[in-house]
Amino acid sequence: MTRTTHLQELLRVLRHHQGPIGGPELARALGVTLRHLYQDIAVLRAVGVEVVNEPGRGYVLPPEVKLPPAALAEPAPVAGAQDEPAPLIFYTNPLSRGGIVHWMLEELGATYRMVTLEYGAAMKTPEYLAINPLGKVPAIRHGETVVTEAAAICAYLADAFPEAGLAPPxxxxxxxxxxxxxxxxxxxxxxxxxxxxxxxxxxxxxxxxxxxxxxxxxxxxxxxxxxxxxxxxxxxxxxxxxxxxxxxxxxxxxxxxxxxxxxxxxxxxxxxxxxxxxxxxxxxxxx
The missing domain is CATH 1.20.1050.10 (Glutathione S-transferase Yfyf (Class Pi); Chain A, domain 2)
Structure with a gap:
């Protein structure tokens, strides 16, 4: 199952479930681990789909949320077409080492979505802790790949976008x-x-x-x-x-x-x- 299919199935279950659904129950319904579920919810929020976590009750998708967002649309296969580039999500706070990764991303000229997290509770949610268990920024998710630590992110991005020429041979x-x-x-x-x-x-x-x-x-x-x-x-x-x-x-x-x-x-x-x-x-x- 592709990442896009995973996200669409998550949205379908949330849309059709009566009331909030707890994380463990939702993960079982999707056949994924709880950590994978948290990562997928973090991705949905990053692309503008605000999945709400009601304390003590579970996750719910507000009825006013429009589906599906363009970023999650499953394109029809086209003969000879190249694969769409993997989405790149950048988690940061402007007053952090995330500034290093921000500079790196701008040097690449790559398309990315920036998610700004405030210090404190926002970095300690289950969804973000599934991205970085240390509860700190920066972090990136590139398709299915999650990388934390600014130096590691820079090295990874240089290799992931070789056309930018930011790593020697x-x-x-x-x-x-x-x-x-x-x-x-x-x-x-x-x-x-x-x-x-x-x-x-x-x-x-x-x-x-x-x-x-x-x-x-x-x-x-x-x-x-x-x-x-x-x-x-x-x-x-x-x-x-x-x-x-x-x-x-x-x-x-x-x-x-x-x-x-x-x-x-x-x-x-x-x-x-x-x-x-x-x-x-x-x-x-x-x-």
Missing amino acids: SAARGDYYRWLFLAAGPLESAIALNDLGVAPTAEQAMRLGSGDYWTLVETLAAAVAGRPYIAGDAFSAADVYVGSHIGWGMQFGTLPRRPEFEAYWAGLRERPAHRRCEAHIEQVLAR
């Missing part, structure tokens, strides 16, 4: 993977510890795996010194991720304003895709 990905995941692991950990005023001993730093904060700063500065991009001669997803951390770090004081960082970030921040993301945040803050 497979044989030339050493620096790409190295700096992408150094920033996601040791650098983030060291920055967080330093920001909290925690100074691990040499033994503790070794056990943490993040190493010494200032050693990481020196290492990253050397990696971008005199270079417009961190992983070769072309802009890549690694620049989206590392650049975001350097830009934010200098803005909020968690990284020093070293000349190497300033020059590297100056070459990235004016990219049109990044400027669009900044404009979005400014609009949200203005509201």
